[in-house]
Amino acid sequence: xxxxxxxxxxxxxxxxxxxxxxxxxxxxxxxxxxxxxxxxxxxxxxxxxxxxxxxxxxxxxxxxxxxxxxxxxxxxxxxxxxxxxxxxxxxxxxxxxxxxxxxxxxxxxxxxxxxxxxxxxxxxxxxxxxxxxxxxxxxxxxxxxxxxxxxxxxxxxxxxxxxxxxxxxxxxxxxxxxxxxxxxxxxxxxxxxxxxxxxxxxxxxxxxxxxxxxxxxxxxxxxxxxxxxxxxxxxxxxxxxxxxxxxxxxxxxxxxxxxxxxxxxxxxxxxxxxxxxxxxxxxxxxxxxxxxxxxxxxxxxxxxxxxxxxxxxxxxxxxxxxxxxxxxxxxxxxxxxxxxxxxxxxxxxxxxxxxxxxxxxxxxxxxxxxxxxxxxxxxxxxxxxxxxxxxxxxxxxxxxxxxxxxxxxxxxxxxxxxxxxxxxxxxxxxxxxxx
Amino acid sequence: xxxxxxxxxxxxxxxxxxxxxxxxxxxxxxxxxxxxxxxxxxxxxxxxxxxxxxxxxxxxxxxxxxxxxxxxxxxxxxxxxxxxxxxxxxxxxxxxxxxxxxxxxxxxxxxxxxxxxxxxxxxxxxxxxxxxxxxxxxxxxxxxxxxxxxxxxxxxxxxxxxxxxxxxxxxxxxxxxxxxxxxxxxxxxxxxxxxxxxxxxxxxxxxxxxxxxxxxxxxxxxxxxxxxxxxxxxxxxxxxxxxxxxxxxxxxxxxxxxxxxxxxxxxxxxxxxxxxxxxxxxxxxxxxxxxxxxxxxxxxxxxxxxxxxxxxxxxxxxxxxxxxxxxxxxxxxxxxxxxxxxxxxxxxxxxxxxxxxxxxxxxxxxxxxxxxxxxxxxxxxxxxxxxxxxxxxxxxxxxxxxxxxxxxxxxxxxxxxxxxxxxxxxxxxxxxxxx
Numbered sequence: 001x002x003x004x005x006x007x008x009x010x011x012x013x014x015x016x017x018x019x020x021x022x023x024x025x026x027x028x029x030x031x032x033x034x035x036x037x038x039x040x041x042x043x044x045x046x047x048x049x050x051x052x053x054x055x056x057x058x059x060x061x062x063x064x065x066x067x068x069x070x071x072x073x074x075x076x077x078x079x080x081x082x083x084x085x086x087x088x089x090x091x092x093x094x095x096x097x098x099x100x101x102x103x104x105x106x107x108x109x110x111x112x113x114x115x116x117x118x119x120x121x122x123x124x125x126x127x128x129x130x131x132x133x134x135x136x137x138x139x140x141x142x143x144x145x146x147x148x149x150x151x152x153x154x155x156x157x158x159x160x161x162x163x164x165x166x167x168x169x170x171x172x173x174x175x176x177x178x179x180x181x182x183x184x185x186x187x188x189x190x191x192x193x194x195x196x197x198x199x200x201x202x203x204x205x206x207x208x209x210x211x212x213x214x215x216x217x218x219x220x221x222x223x224x225x226x227x228x229x230x231x232x233x234x235x236x237x238x239x240x241x242x243x244x245x246x247x248x249x250x251x252x253x254x255x256x257x258x259x260x261x262x263x264x265x266x267x268x269x270x271x272x273x274x275x276x277x278x279x280x281x282x283x284x285x286x287x288x289x290x291x292x293x294x295x296x297x298x299x300x301x302x303x304x305x306x307x308x309x310x311x312x313x314x315x316x317x318x319x320x321x322x323x324x325x326x327x328x329x330x331x332x333x334x335x336x337x338x339x340x341x342x343x344x345x346x347x348x349x350x351x352x353x354x355x356x357x358x359x360x361x362x363x364x365x366x367x368x369x370x371x372x373x374x375x376x377x378x379x380x381x382x383x384x385x386x387x388x389x390x391x392x393x394x395x396x397x398x399x400x401x402x403x404x405x406x407x408x409x410x411x412x413x414x415x416x417x418x419x420x421x422x423x424x425x426x427x428x429x430x431x432x433x434x435x
Numbered sequence: 436x437x438x439x440x441x442x443x444x445x446x447x448x449x450x451x452x453x454x455x456x457x458x459x460x461x462x463x464x465x466x467x468x469x470x471x472x473x474x475x476x477x478x479x480x481x482x483x484x485x486x487x488x489x490x491x492x493x494x495x496x497x498x499x500x501x502x503x504x505x506x507x508x509x510x511x512x513x514x515x516x517x518x519x520x521x522x523x524x525x526x527x528x529x530x531x532x533x534x535x536x537x538x539x540x541x542x543x544x545x546x547x548x549x550x551x552x553x554x555x556x557x558x559x560x561x562x563x564x565x566x567x568x569x570x571x572x573x574x575x576x577x578x579x580x581x582x583x584x585x586x587x588x589x590x591x592x593x594x595x596x597x598x599x600x601x602x603x604x605x606x607x608x609x610x611x612x613x614x615x616x617x618x619x620x621x622x623x624x625x626x627x628x629x630x631x632x633x634x635x636x637x638x639x640x641x642x643x644x645x646x647x648x649x650x651x652x653x654x655x656x657x658x659x660x661x662x663x664x665x666x667x668x669x670x671x672x673x674x675x676x677x678x679x680x681x682x683x684x685x686x687x688x689x690x691x692x693x694x695x696x697x698x699x700x701x702x703x704x705x706x707x708x709x710x711x712x713x714x715x716x717x718x719x720x721x722x723x724x725x726x727x728x729x730x731x732x733x734x735x736x737x738x739x740x741x742x743x744x745x746x747x748x749x750x751x752x753x754x755x756x757x758x759x760x761x762x763x764x765x766x767x768x769x770x771x772x773x774x775x776x777x778x779x780x781x782x783x784x785x786x787x788x789x790x791x792x793x794x795x796x797x798x799x800x801x802x803x804x805x806x807x808x809x810x811x812x813x814x815x816x817x818x819x820x821x822x823x824x825x826x827x828x829x830x831x832x833x834x835x836x837x838x839x840x841x842x843x844x845x846x847x848x849x850x851x852x853x854x855x856x857x858x859x860x861x862x863x864x865x866x867x868x869x870x
Contacts, residue, residue: 027589027731038588040772135586141732143578143586151570151578153473154462154752279738282714296462296749297576297739303714304735314731317589326769334761337475 010324013079014048016086022059023309040328084108107319109136115210131333133319138211141311142304148218155294157219162256164211166286167202173284204233205269208256216258222343230348232270251281264346273433349409354433360425363397367423380406445759448508449483451521457494458744475763519543542754544571550645566768568754573646576746577739583653590729592654597691599646601721602637608719639668640704651693657778665783667705686716699781708868784844789868795860798832802858815841
């Protein structure tokens with residue numbers, strides 16, 4: 001590191017020049033004066049690691065800046081701040097480690113790396129006296145990491161409810177608004193660039209689970225790993241579920257939930273029925289929202305675009321600015337005392353929730369009685385039986401039930417037993433209700 | 436200041452032990468271990484300035500902590516951080532100056548002091564090498580100052596729309612939901628402690644103007660003073676306006692708006708029609724929300740409780756923690772480069788908006804033609820004429836107009852001319868529309 005007293009500039013090395021990388025490079029170049037005004041001296045983009053230097057890009061950079069050699073960024077003595085925007089675990093993780101080990105500050109938008117290795121990288125940064133910032137890893141440009149680390153730090157957080165995957169929220173919004181089935185809505189999202197050709201990471205909740213692990217780790221001061229998150233995707237939702245949910249006064253959202261339960265932390269990503277009048281139900285399209293319950297602050301909600309080049313650039317450049325302002329002033333980072341409370345992860349089996357069940361049953365007398373008996377024997381009360389539509393050709397009817405709060409393991413047992421009833425053709429969906 | 440290397444504690448002096456002061460004192464005492472864990476050493480409440488030491492309080496403090504002498508806090512060599520929670524300008528402003536001048540860090544929730552004297556106090560703090568934090572001055576526990584200073588710093592902000600006065604939002608929510616008139620809803624708010632006996636500061640928009648001045652100063656990097664804010668309160672709204680607005684698809688909210696207009700800054704607080712489907716329209720009761728438009732981030736919204744002891748305590752203690760963590764580590768504050776762009780304040784007369792007008796007119800032919808002529812001559816187009824309710828006894832009818840975008844000065848001229856028409860009995864309301 002150079003002498004911090006007479007800084008004329010802060011030097012940035014970029015890893016990756018994809019959609020977000022191009023946005024960040026463009027912002028650093030185009031906002032040169034404004035950013036220099038906020039820091040005290042200019043930011044200079046010194047090197048950009050790319051795989052294909054000749055590929056056409058959204059940003060026009062001096063080709064001399066591009067390199068295919070990671071060493072030219074990571075071993076470059078001039079680079080103060082490394083900005084990692086490659087995504088994925090490999091080689092982003094080894095590069096992040098090398099940057100921190102060689103005393104460079106690191107800004108990353110990498111949710112996978114931070115969810116899996118965040119605490120390790122934070123410790124490494126602190127041991128090297130450098131700063132690691134990752135605001136862009138969750139919720140795009142919505143301030144979340146900052147608020148959890150600082151503004152909400154006086155609170156005991158009891159719950160976090162988030163819509164933190166824009167792709168699935170877009171798909172669910174289309175299904176709800178237009179009565180589309182999942183595959184049609186997915187295809188529309190793919191055509192518009194909201195969903196990838198292989199949509200697994202989004203629609204199966206993996207992306208949301210990474211982000212939830214990052215938020216829950218901060219909210220509860222304990223290590224939450226992606227594999228700790230109970231996870232269900234949105235593939236099995238149908239147009240009919242949206243219709244019934246609407247009749248019952250609910251929207252269906254893919255929620256990422258972290259809650260305190262008897263000292264342990266419950267972390268889960270799954271479709272949920274949320275009351276139509278709640279603000280989370282109004283979050284539509286590619287927007288994200290995170291609702292936090294703190295014992296002092298009460299309920300706060302953060303809302304905005306959770307992905308995309310420009311919102312993500314907003315968060316990445318803000319992180320760069322925060323580090324650069326300190327560097328210009330010759331002031332070191334403030335380490336966070338580690339506070340790993342080592343809480344257990346609460347098992348999904350002991351969750352208590354209300355459930356929405358849709359099933360196809362034989363259209364004959366006594367079926368509801370059989371189903372009620374299975375549920376009653378497992379101490380699950382039925383709150384309402386909503387609708388039956390008979391299909392005369394197949395001799396079946398559709399039955400929608402809402403339960404009162406019940407244990408997940410009891411409900412799962414009930415589903416198994418009901419499937420064995422001759423009168424039940426199919427248990428088409430079950431969705432948890434979040435009030 | 437003591438040696439920062441071997442800190443065993445961070446010492447707090449409190450000015451004021453009212454509703455918020457008691458909450459802050461209680462949080463510091465009751466959360467001792469949690470807060471110490473976040474800082475690295477304990478926080479100790481050393482002295483609390485009160486007017487009446489014998490008054491019963493919501494928090495039980497060692498009476499030895501209480502003092503009626505400001506010197507015992509401000510001249511106390513042990514005190515590291517002064518927390519000012521007295522409210523009002525005098526003596527809070529001279530105390531704030533004295534605290535900073537004597538090298539103490541300052542946390543304040545005082546919107547009036549920060550709106551009127553914020554930039555002066557920030558400069559004073561920087562010249563003394565101490566930190567001034569004021570997250571609680573706007574939006575209670577909702578993170579706003581932090582995001583504007585840090586997370587959104589890469590953006591060019593184009594607009595801020597806020598519901599930042601909980602009292603008026605509560606009153607308007609009751610009027611909308613129950614068809615109450617203003618005075619009835621105000622009385623209900625007073626009985627529940629949401630409004631003060633003298634409600635002027637809230638219902639005439641002064642409180643919101645203070646908060647808007649603070650936010651606009653940060654958002655646009657220019658000095659905005661409370662007297663720069665164009666201001667109309669909610670007293671003249673009636674139950675009928677809510678009814679008509681609802682029929683037109685709008686809610687009525689007291690909005691605080693700061694926008695860039697041709698290089699200048701437009702700042703105004705007034706009732707506004709907002710589309711029922713917008714998230715701002717859904718903010719009800721004592722909740723606050725601030726919507727920000729940035730060129731990178733797009734639209735972000737921050738939502739939560741904007742007042743009250745516990746939410747405000749959340750923000751005050753977070754500010755104390757941020758300073759205390761630095762002090763414990765022996766790290767100085769990072770000064771913000773001053774960036775006063777010296778923008779002009781855009782005059783309200785040149786505002787372009789759509790308007791809702793409700794007037795009582797003579798119930799006879801040709802009246803609408805007269806009104807249309809006045810508007811047309813001033814280049815104001817009518818978008819819709821909504822309703823006429825004839826009152827057979829008085830021979831009058833009610834007329835509700837929505838205009839297309841028009842200049843404020845033209846509309847004001849039209850209102851004067853229409854008032855001179857013999858056929859117009861009363862111009863009962865005009866409300867700007869914010870899309």
